[in-house]
Amino acid sequence: xxxxxTALYAALITLVYFVLTWRVITYxxxxxxxxxxxxxKNLLKRMRxxxxxxxxxxxxxxxxxxxxxxxxxxxxxxxxxxxxxxxRIVHPLGFAVTPQKIVLRQIGMLLTFxxxxxxxxxxxxxxxx
Numbered sequence: 001x002x003x004x005x006t007a008l009y010a011a012l013i014t015l016v017y018f019v020l021t022w023r024v025i026t027y028x029x030x031x032x033x034x035x036x037x038x039x040x041k042n043l044l045k046r047m048r049x050x051x052x053x054x055x056x057x058x059x060x061x062x063x064x065x066x067x068x069x070x071x072x073x074x075x076x077x078x079x080x081x082x083x084x085x086x087x088r089i090v091h092p093l094g095f096a097v098t099p100q101k102i103v104l105r106q107i108g109m110l111l112t113f114x115x116x117x118x119x120x121x122x123x124x125x126x127x128x129x
Contacts (some may be wrong), residue, residue: 005074006065009081013057016088020050045100049092056112060084063119070126080115087111 024046028034037044064084068077091108094101 003068005077006068045095049095083111083115
């Protein structure tokens with residue numbers, strides 16, 4: 001079985017990560033900031049948005065891959081992928097504005113956690129039953 005559904009979401013989330021990384025790079029270059037955040041709150045927000053994606057997306061994609069490889073219905077795999085993708089898009093949108101939109105950050109994390117927990121419980125149920 002080729003995990004084509006996971007590959008789709010891995011590619012899309014990689015593009016989200018690329019945009020977040022590009023925002024850090026362009027801000028650093030425009031403001032001549034090389035290392036760390038130099039106390040610049042705008043840079044720190046961009047860095048945390050990027051880091052949060054790097055911290056959460058890989059685990060989500062691994063879990064989705066395992067769900068797909070276990071033979072879950074395509075609709076379930078797509079559902080998990082859409083939750084993770086939406087969470088990874090919505091979360092940094094909360095960082096992108098000043099003042100921050102905390103509700104967007106919370107919704108983004110809720111969507112991400114929903115993906116992680118549903119996938120984890122689904123894998124546990126599949127392993128036990």
